[in-house]
Amino acid sequence: MSERELVLSVKNVTRRFPASGGRFLLANNNINLELYRGETLCIVGESGCGKSTLMRMLLSLDTPSEGEIICLGQNIAHLKGEALRQHRRHIQMVFQDPAHAFNPKMKIKDILCEPLLNFGMIKKSEVDTRARQLLEMVELPGDFADRYPHNMSGGQRQRVGIARALAIEPDIVMCDEATSALDVSVQKTIIELLVKLQKEHNIAIGFICHDIALVSQMSHRAAVMYLGNIVEILPSDRIKDGAMHPYTKALLGAIFDLNMDFSKKIDSIESEIPSPLDVPVGCPFQDRCDQCMEICKKENPQLIKMADGHEVACHLYTQTRKEDK
């Protein structure tokens, strides 16, 4: 494990958006994350927990209010102009909804080769052959090069999205719920394709998703987010029975599958998520946690290492730790 190459690390990143009345919306609170080459990190959480804000910052579409994002030894949090543009070839992205991810007025071959042309990696005359290669890489017929995006199905378009992201051979690919807009039957093949390409090209994938069942299948590690905080980072093979944070457990309790017993009550967490405009003092999950203690209302728990690659931010475990000592 020690020779894993760190490609991206997020250090104490906080993002606040100014809101009306002089208040701030806290979208990301003191996020720390690491991404290694050849590995997949899934970021899980419900809508509005700050996954997309985090991803936009990783892609330099937004800048953090505080903190650093180190990509291959360079702090990219405040890059500008040509330096930023040059950096972009290291991080690419697959978008959530393939219906909106392509310029409807451009042909597939122009879409695929746009990044290559932007970085001067091919000549205009090579567009046709290169587009074919890229399409074949994602298991689509090369003839699709002359089509327009609206002549393709969602799954096919998502493959084009993947081909575009990989065209300039980036080190990191971010996927923003890349399968959630697709049919379930197509989701599986897209995931398989991603995993295959990841092995071939040895890239790091950051996968944003709210389907925790999918996470355990495809990723190496998972980070669970709640209200702008990362509450647990754990290896994917431990998700099923090693999850420790009450929120992760609650997420797991909400998975539907064919073999589940519908006569039992489905566990769900009571009450709504608090507004990020008005984050409570202490643990963000306190209002909905059935194991809430005094300390949870005063202090925000920090991530503590529980095992190799497993970190939890919860006072339940800080307590036991202290007692151990």
Added chain:
Amino acid sequence: MEKFKTFIKKNKLFMLFASLALLIVLVALLTPIIAPYDPYAADLTGALQKPSAEHWFGTDKLGRDIFSRVLYGSRISMASAFTVVVIILVFGSLMGILSGYFGGWVDAVIMRMSDMMIAFPGMVLAIAVAGILGASIKNAIIAISIVSWTKYARMARSLVLKVRHVDYVSAAVVTGSRVPYILRKYMLPNILPTMVITAATDIGGMMLELAGLSFLGFGAQPPMPELGYMLNEGRAWMQHAPWLMIFPGLAILVIVVIFNLLGDSLRDVLDVRQE
């Protein structure tokens, strides 16, 4: 060819107005050949003649042939109106794209400028500008352009804002596209159809504004045959020789109506949503 035929069948109205507009433009281009008389040749003995076989639209107070003057006048009016429309289309779209794409202080500066233009009644401001610059057809064009670009800027801005945050624009940024490329390849094609339709509909309106300025004496100067100015000249003789006003007025009416209808039918052709 087959495609062209189905296009004609599908857009009969558009083809009709397009050919009428083309006819008008042709007439304007061929004026020196068609016009029977020199529009500047005065013949005081034949002043204020009624329309006749010799002078179809009659003659004015200096005995100039009104038919020839209307032809030359349409030519000048149309050329000026086209110039105005092209200037405001290009300049307004550019300002609107910049404003919508960059937002922030760029947007604030451009939009406050356009607010200032809108705060005055357009004609009054145009008169002021033309008054400062001096009366001539060139200055009238400048004055009307200064007043009218804001509409295009606002429209382009709102259209750009609509696509600015769509995923595929983010995708273009992430894949390392340079800003001028995004503006040209992503923003421009999105706004162009609407802008062109507006411009086509505006040709008539701009002609009226120009004629209005000339009528008030801030545009074309004598002896130039300009439709608005001809109306002004004819005003004094309205009761004795109404043809001095009727024919230039009719010419304005016909041109404006045809270009307005052309613009409307162009919208039906280009607007995919209605299909």
